[in-house]
Amino acid sequence: MSTVIKGARILGEQVADLLIEDGVITQIGSGLAGDESIDATDLIALPGLVDLHTHLREPGREDAETVLTGTRAAARGGFTCVFAMANTEPVADTAGVVEQVWRLGREHGYADVQPIGAVTVGLAGERLSELGAMADSAARVRVFSDDGKCVSDAVLMRRALEYVKAFDGVIAQHAQEPRLTEGAQMNEGPLSGELGLTGWPAVAEEAIIARDVLLAEHVGSRLHVCHLSTRGSVEIVRWAKSRGIDVTAEVTPHHLLLDDELVRSYDPIYKVNPPLRSKDDVLAVREGLADGTIDIVATDHAPHPMEDKECEWQAAAFGMLGLETALSIVQKTMVDTGALTWARVAEVMSATPARIGRVAHHGRPLAVGEPAHIVLYDPTATRVVEPSDTASLSRNTPYAGMELPGRVVATFLAGRPTVLEGRLVEGPTQ
Amino acid sequence: MKHLLSAADLTREDAITILDTAEELLGVAKRPIKKLPTLRGRTIVNLFFEDSTRTRISFEAAAKRLSADVINFSAKGSSVSKGESLKDTALTLQAMGADAVVIRHHASGAPHRLAHSRWTRGAVVNAGDGTHEHPTQALLDAFTMRSRLGDLAGKNVTIVGDVLHSRVARSNALLLDTLGAEVTLVAPPTLLPVGVESWPVRTSYDLDAEVEKSDAVMMLRVQRERMNASFFPSAREYSRRYGLDLARMNRLPDHAIVMHPGPMNRGMEINADVADSDRSVIVEQVTNGVAVRMAVLYLLLGGATEEETA
Amino acid sequence: MSIVMDATDISRALTRITHEILERNRDAEGVVILGIPTRGDELAQRIAAKITEVEGTEIRAGSLDVTLYRDDLRLKAPRALLKTDVPEDIDDRVVVLVDDVLMSGRTIRAALDALSELGRPRAVQLAVLVDRGHRELPIRADFVGKNLPTSKSERVRVRLRETDDTEDQVSIEEGAA
Numbered sequence: 001m002s003t004v005i006k007g008a009r010i011l012g013e014q015v016a017d018l019l020i021e022d023g024v025i026t027q028i029g030s031g032l033a034g035d036e037s038i039d040a041t042d043l044i045a046l047p048g049l050v051d052l053h054t055h056l057r058e059p060g061r062e063d064a065e066t067v068l069t070g071t072r073a074a075a076r077g078g079f080t081c082v083f084a085m086a087n088t089e090p091v092a093d094t095a096g097v098v099e100q101v102w103r104l105g106r107e108h109g110y111a112d113v114q115p116i117g118a119v120t121v122g123l124a125g126e127r128l129s130e131l132g133a134m135a136d137s138a139a140r141v142r143v144f145s146d147d148g149k150c151v152s153d154a155v156l157m158r159r160a161l162e163y164v165k166a167f168d169g170v171i172a173q174h175a176q177e178p179r180l181t182e183g184a185q186m187n188e189g190p191l192s193g194e195l196g197l198t199g200w201p202a203v204a205e206e207a208i209i210a211r212d213v214l215l216a217e218h219v220g221s222r223l224h225v226c227h228l229s230t231r232g233s234v235e236i237v238r239w240a241k242s243r244g245i246d247v248t249a250e251v252t253p254h255h256l257l258l259d260d261e262l263v264r265s266y267d268p269i270y271k272v273n274p275p276l277r278s279k280d281d282v283l284a285v286r287e288g289l290a291d292g293t294i295d296i297v298a299t300d301h302a303p304h305p306m307e308d309k310e311c312e313w314q315a316a317a318f319g320m321l322g323l324e325t326a327l328s329i330v331q332k333t334m335v336d337t338g339a340l341t342w343a344r345v346a347e348v349m350s351a352t353p354a355r356i357g358r359v360a361h362h363g364r365p366l367a368v369g370e371p372a373h374i375v376l377y378d379p380t381a382t383r384v385v386e387p388s389d390t391a392s393l394s395r396n397t398p399y400a401g402m403e404l405p406g407r408v409v410a411t412f413l414a415g416r417p418t419v420l421e422g423r424l425v426e427g428p429t430q
Numbered sequence: 431m432k433h434l435l436s437a438a439d440l441t442r443e444d445a446i447t448i449l450d451t452a453e454e455l456l457g458v459a460k461r462p463i464k465k466l467p468t469l470r471g472r473t474i475v476n477l478f479f480e481d482s483t484r485t486r487i488s489f490e491a492a493a494k495r496l497s498a499d500v501i502n503f504s505a506k507g508s509s510v511s512k513g514e515s516l517k518d519t520a521l522t523l524q525a526m527g528a529d530a531v532v533i534r535h536h537a538s539g540a541p542h543r544l545a546h547s548r549w550t551r552g553a554v555v556n557a558g559d560g561t562h563e564h565p566t567q568a569l570l571d572a573f574t575m576r577s578r579l580g581d582l583a584g585k586n587v588t589i590v591g592d593v594l595h596s597r598v599a600r601s602n603a604l605l606l607d608t609l610g611a612e613v614t615l616v617a618p619p620t621l622l623p624v625g626v627e628s629w630p631v632r633t634s635y636d637l638d639a640e641v642e643k644s645d646a647v648m649m650l651r652v653q654r655e656r657m658n659a660s661f662f663p664s665a666r667e668y669s670r671r672y673g674l675d676l677a678r679m680n681r682l683p684d685h686a687i688v689m690h691p692g693p694m695n696r697g698m699e700i701n702a703d704v705a706d707s708d709r710s711v712i713v714e715q716v717t718n719g720v721a722v723r724m725a726v727l728y729l730l731l732g733g734a735t736e737e738e739t740a
Numbered sequence: 741m742s743i744v745m746d747a748t749d750i751s752r753a754l755t756r757i758t759h760e761i762l763e764r765n766r767d768a769e770g771v772v773i774l775g776i777p778t779r780g781d782e783l784a785q786r787i788a789a790k791i792t793e794v795e796g797t798e799i800r801a802g803s804l805d806v807t808l809y810r811d812d813l814r815l816k817a818p819r820a821l822l823k824t825d826v827p828e829d830i831d832d833r834v835v836v837l838v839d840d841v842l843m844s845g846r847t848i849r850a851a852l853d854a855l856s857e858l859g860r861p862r863a864v865q866l867a868v869l870v871d872r873g874h875r876e877l878p879i880r881a882d883f884v885g886k887n888l889p890t891s892k893s894e895r896v897r898v899r900l901r902e903t904d905d906t907e908d909q910v911s912i913e914e915g916a917a
């Protein structure tokens with residue numbers, strides 16, 4: 001059985017047909033034919049997107065999201081592979097839990113789920129989890145993170161960085177100095193003072209990043225910085241890279257678009273960690289992404305049930321949905337502004353995250369012989385975000401009512417469509 | 431005016447209307463029969479998620495003197511300490527037909543949330559939210575200052591103490607600026623919020639430098655626990671540098687007044703002799719509180735509400 | 741618009757009312773004049789001045805704002821309060837309420853409520869510059885400057901030097917009352 005995608009603009013550039021057979025791209029050219037044909041005229045073809053930072057909530061918070069609903073949301077956003085964060089209940093700190101999550105992703109077939117292992121047991125920041133056992137498991141874990149919490153103990157962080165070298169792992173740090181952010185609610189600045197909300201100062205992020213790049217240099221390890229959000233963080237990472245330190249960094253779509261003025265509404269839909277920063281920080285992370293200081297865009301997709309958002313700001317949970325809007329926001333903030341080409345989008349949302357996470361079969365170029373993970377995207381479409389129009393179990397999108405450019409028309413996971421004509425395909429594994 | 435959430439929402443004209451109305455209503459407070467029929471048939475809910483007997487009693491007296499029906503709802507201590515309760519409580523109050531909700535909450539912004547959530551249609555009055563604002567306290571302070579000092583335009587008001595955690599300081603700074611006063615915030619640098627430069631105030635770390643030019647000095651409550659979080663080294667050092675003692679009080683201009691929003695930490699931010707001196711208007715502040723709150727409730731509910739005109 | 745009373749007419753009417761008040765109450769002893777703001781307030785001042793002139797003893801008029809006692813508060817946006825200044829204790833005194841125009845009687849009803857909470861006057865009398873009828877309550881004026889039968893759709897406007905910055909006059913205008 002073969003499928004031909006007709007007339008797509010590969011990486012937004014030249015028009016070609018793509019022939020897919022047995023999950024692999026077997027020909028690229030013109031006038032190709034297959035058993036099935038998909039008209040991709042005026043659509044952009046990108047390699048299937050890879051999200052290095054997703055919260056799928058299963059096991060433990062299946063009221064907010066499950067592996068099934070989260071991967072369906074991923075497919076609708078053009079993702080073919082998502083890295084599932086470890087802060088589940090129980091925490092993904094053993095081979096057993098990571099294998100369970102990995103297997104659920106495979107069974108459902110909407111996106112490959114690559115579990116992230118917890119750095120410390122129970123995310124408690126006290127002693128290392130069995131990192132090696134998770135690496136050796138069927139899930140082949142290579143990314144370790146206590147995300148949601150910072151590995152703040154310098155000795156523990158040093159040991160973790162060193163230890164994962166044995167299996168080419170990477171520590172993905174949620175950079176937040178805990179003492180500087182006790183009770184923190186929003187970006188610290190004039191607005192936090194005015195609103196009477198405890199500030200989350202930029203220095204609490206920057207101090208950890210500065211320490212960690214120096215540690216990574218000292219022990220010769222690989223470090224990944226999660227959801228970097230401030231100008232100072234960009235500058236530290238830029239400096240670290242100039243010294244040859246093996247550090248990579250991510251930015252979320254929301255930090256590329258939204259700023260802290262939104263907090264004025266006291267609507268916790270805008271409550272996220274790290275917090276929305278100033279307009280200047282937004283410009284800085286865009287520049288950082290454009291010049292390569294920031295390597296990737298990762299969603300930090302964080303589903304929460306309504307009751308955790310329909311309340312006072314301080315009582316609300318941190319986090320926002322991101323999978324289904326990520327590509328549109330990258331288009332709006334980076335492509336439509338001329339800061340990134342579509343080829344660079346393919347790097348920051350597919351090739352580089354796959355490389356950081358060491359998954360070999362994702363983030364590959366659209367070339368003959370490569371796996372057919374493909375997203376077809378219409379950059380000329382526009383849509384107004386409607387929170388109920390989601391595959392996620394949760395509704396906590398900060399973009400409700402906002403008009404965003406672009407639409408994912410189709411997603412192929414190893415040649416099988418998970419989304420066609422903008423709609424999820426039911427039972428893609430069959 | 432549909433709600434009173436922040437002192438920043440008040441124009442100069444609004445603020446003066448409230449103060450003038452309060453002045454008329456203060457006359458009522460002095461009469462043998464203190465009751466007015468004005469808000470007969472209106473229901474006002476005092477929704478207190480945080481203990482504050484003083485503020486609740488003041489609002490309750492104000493509402494009752496205007497003949498409103500008052501429902502006191504104290505959510506503190508009950509199982510409703512988590513967030514969702516605000517929504518559920520609001521829906522209950524809506525079902526009870528609350529025309530106004532006076533809310534005190536430990537979370538900054540809770541009154542905004544209530545006012546803009548569609549959970550309740552009534553007017554919302556912020557009776558103190560977290561470390562954000564306390565607009566009726568600022569109104570009663572302005573009222574007290576105006577009655578002692580006259581028009582506040584050009585008057586120097588010095589606010590001293592834990593500005594960082596003080597909703598009273600925030601509301602006062604905003605309202606006094608609207609009324610044309612010159613506000614100076616005096617505190618150790620640790621107790622001034624980041625970004626205070628953008629407030630319409632001067633700041634100073636040195637109380638002694640400010641005393642002589644002050645027409646009014648407002649002392650803020652400083653909790654001793656702040657010391658444990660290293661905001662200052664010790665209670666003794668704090669009171670020596672930032673407390674109002676007799677020596678400092680005697681350097682005030684003759685007409686100057688001393689204020690405190692209460693409850694006081696005698697011996698910490700204010701010396702007992704100062705609190706009880708002739709310059710102290712602390713008791714007056716309490717009396718004026720009822721009149722100012724009557725004015726606010728009357729102006730929110732005394733006419734057609736937005737719903738009734740719609 | 742037609743002018744029904746000019747400055748001379750108004751002055752003459754107030755003089756007559758003053759004499760009637762003195763006559764009814766024998767003299768000014770025990771009389772408290774209270775105007776209902778804003779124009780009743782001004783008229784009360786003028787009546788008090790005339791009494792002082794006639795009697796030779798100083799008499800002060802006060803003002804009584806009835807806003808908080810109105811029964812039509814919910815029909816309009818909240819109104820700013822006006823001045824209440826009652827110069828003396830009203831217990832066992834004769835209170836003469838003064839207003840510019842008497843129509844439904846609802847303002848006077850509110851004034852009676854307001855008075856009852858200030859004390860217990862021996863008697864309450866009512867003086868108005870214009871009585872235009874259309875009563876909705878069993879209230880009548882004791883002293884009337886001019887009876888002015890009007891249709892409900894007409895509007896009676898009293899303008900006074902002090903409050904309106906024009907010559908004193910009473911006019912009838914078309915339009916919703």
Ligand SMILES: [Zn+2]
Nearest residue numbers: 147148174226
């Ligand atoms: Zn995180």
